[in-house]
Amino acid sequence: MNKRNLLTLALATAAIAACATSPVDPRPAYSESDLRQMDAVHRRDFHPRGIAKMDRFDLDRVQRACNQYKDNPPEDLAKALQAEQIGAIKFPQGELLGDWKKGQKIAQSGRGMTWSDKPGSANGGSCYNCHQLSPEEASYGTLGPSLKGFGKLRGNTSEIQKYTYGKIYNSKAYSVCSPMPRMGYSGTLTEEQIKDVVAYLLDPASPVNR
Ligand code: HEC
Known part of the structure; x- marks a missing residue:
């Protein structure tokens, strides 16, 4: 190996070492x-x-x-x-799976919370803005990972139901600076609505898992 190659190698090794050891500022x-x-x-x-x-x-x-x-x-x-x-997550007593058909409407709706909305009117979840959900979705955002087949991949155990409910209720409980809105914590979605969305993600009959 000539001198120049040796130098390049030394610099590259130093750079890798610096990346591996430098602490977060x-x-x-x-x-x-x-x-x-x-x-x-x-x-x-x-x-x-x-x-x-x-x-x-x-x-x-x-x-x-x-x-x-x-x-x-x-x-x-x-x-x-x-x-x-x-x-800060309030888990409901009992069943966490609601109606996936209602959940689909909530996931696909970006309505609510603008100045022209009436106080107390129901909001959408805007999930489609950041996630692919159903394979039939015509357009969706990609800031978040695709959730296509979420229930098929993760299963439908009570732990997964609890994680899914908790993540939607308060995404920052699982990843502290998550850009995903804290749907339940902020009062954007009700307990009932979050259960419906959980069913949309986990129910085997939901288009997400078909
Ligand atoms: C502003 C963008 C945004 C919106 C709106 C959003 N999410 Fe997310 N979501 C993310 C991002 C980014 C991640 C991955 C990073 C993280 O976990 O914070 C994520 C992660 C998730 C996860 C965890 C995925 C896994 O593999 O464990 C689930 C479940 C989820 N989102 C469901 C939803 C549902 C349901 C809605 C609608 C009620 C929604 N998200 C709305 C951005 C968003």
Whole structure:
């Protein structure tokens, strides 16, 4: 091996070692004053109307930490927040599987929560915005993984039902800076609606699994 190749090899080895050993940067990406400025801009430019009020800008601890650390908080903090989020899931007593046909409508609907919606009207789950669900779906987003065949792949045990319900209720309980909305935690979907969506994902008769 000539000198030049040796040097290239040494550099490549050093680069690999650096990747393997460098710890996650524990410093926040944004300071408190950066965050205050961003919040002030949002509040300045948003005009409350109908059911869309200023409380939409009130962040909880998880949202603040994920913003502050650009979705990569230090491990200890991430663990503590995730434990809080798991604790915040309200699992219903008894059956977690509802009606998959209703679940399909909810998964395919992106309606709700705009200023022109009436208070208390039912919301959609917007699942199709980020996931492929049924193989018949004409268009869908790809920010999240495809859930086609989800029940076929994972089975229908009570643990899987519980995980699926919990993930939809509060995705941040399983992955702390998940971009998936916390459907139950935020009150976007009701317990009944989440059960219907769980059935849509897990029921063998659902188009997701056919
Ligand atoms: C804004 C995008 C977005 C929306 C809307 C969304 N998800 Fe997700 N979802 C994700 C992403 C990204 C992941 C993977 C990363 C993670 O787990 O956070 C995910 C993960 C999941 C998982 C776990 C998959 C696995 O392999 O374990 C399930 C189940 C799920 N989503 C169901 C749903 C359902 C049902 C809805 C609608 C009620 C929904 N999602 C709405 C983005 C979204």
